[in-house]
Amino acid sequence: MGQSxxxxxxxxxxxxxNRRRMVRxxxxxxxxxxxxxxxxxxxxxxxxxxxHGIKPARSIEKSRMCKxxxxxxxxxxxxxxxxxxxxxxxxxxxxxxxxxxLKVMRAQKTSSKSKKINAS
Numbered sequence: 001m002g003q004s005x006x007x008x009x010x011x012x013x014x015x016x017x018n019r020r021r022m023v024r025x026x027x028x029x030x031x032x033x034x035x036x037x038x039x040x041x042x043x044x045x046x047x048x049x050x051x052h053g054i055k056p057a058r059s060i061e062k063s064r065m066c067k068x069x070x071x072x073x074x075x076x077x078x079x080x081x082x083x084x085x086x087x088x089x090x091x092x093x094x095x096x097x098x099x100x101x102l103k104v105m106r107a108q109k110t111s112s113k114s115k116k117i118n119a120s
Contacts, residue, residue, distance in 0.1 A: 003030050044081040054078055 008031070011018045020032040039056035043049060055069045062070055071078035076085050 005030050005032055008032055009034070042078065044084055045079050046084040047081060049081055051078065051081060 005022060007020075009018070016037065019035040021035060022030055023033040024030055037058060039058060039061075041050045041056040042054055044051060051072070053072045055065065057065060074082070074085065076088075080088070
């Protein structure tokens with residue numbers, strides 16, 4: 001008959017936070033060793049790919065980590081990937097350019113109308 005193993009914590013249900021492994025101690029006893037949840041690498045908020053340069057960690061571990069391990073020194077660092085940031089910058093630039101072009105077109109239209117009125 002095998003050796004009985006006793007839980008170390010009160011929670012007895014087989015949940016995600018209560019995963020455990022049987023380990024034989026140097027003294028020869030079998031005990032439960034509780035496992036931590038796996039660390040996750042943060043993902044881009046737009047395209048959902050893994051972000052580079054950020055250390056994977058659980059939330060409590062992140063609170064103890066320094067800032068440079070949690071972010072990237074760039075606009076939207078640690079939130080968006082470099083491709084999405086580039087796309088966002090280009091899109092905003094093109095929108096501004098389009099606004100300027102529309103303003104110039106309106107100005108030309110009004111000036112051409114005023115020339116027609118003056119000519120007739």
